Structures are given as C-alpha cells and as structure tokens.
Amino acid sequence: MKKLVRIVMIAMLCAALSGCYTFNHQVGNGASTGMAKKKKQWFILWGLVPLTEVDSKALAGGASDYDIQTQMAIDDVLISIITSWVTVYPQTVTVTK
DSSP states (O other), X not given: OHHHHHHHHHHHHHHHHTTOEEEEEEETTOOSSOOEEEEEEEEXXXXXXXXXXXXXXXXXXXXXXXXXXXXXXXXXXXXXXXXXXXXXXXXXXXXXX
16 A cells, blocks of 8 residues: 555656746847846646736846746746646746846
C-alpha cells in the first residue's frame, strides 16, 4: 500500500511540474542594466480568458531596449494546484531593462 501511495505521489508531482514553460522576447537591443520588474497575470477557464492585463511597456518604464520573459514557473504551478479547481491559473511576466 505504501508503495502505491509513493507511486501516485511521484506521478502527481511529475504531472504538476511538467506544466512549466518560458517565453522570451527581446525589444530593441535587449536588456542592458539588469533592472527587472515582475507582475502576475491571471487567467480563468483553463487559460482562455485573461482576468488581469500586464502592460510590458508600462513595466519597462519608457525604455526602448528591454527583454520580456513570460513564464509559468514553479511558484505559479504550486498556486495553480490550489486554484485550478475553479479554473484560475497564474503566470509571471518579467521585464528586464
């Protein structure tokens, strides 16, 4: 019985961690100062409808050269384990100047 519980726990952990992804975008010549700002973006209906809107230009603060990283990191996966039963999912947007 203990072996079955371990196998199920490992399978659930693998399924939860397999949802991580990262998208990188470069605007202009990309980041040069290394200063970063993060903001969470929330979605409902399994990621189909945005609840919040993250404006990357506003996070860049008027800079013309910056990097945008959109990701569902481990903290977002852990949050979604709790909130997914109501179809709410987060992702993190990081803008680096």
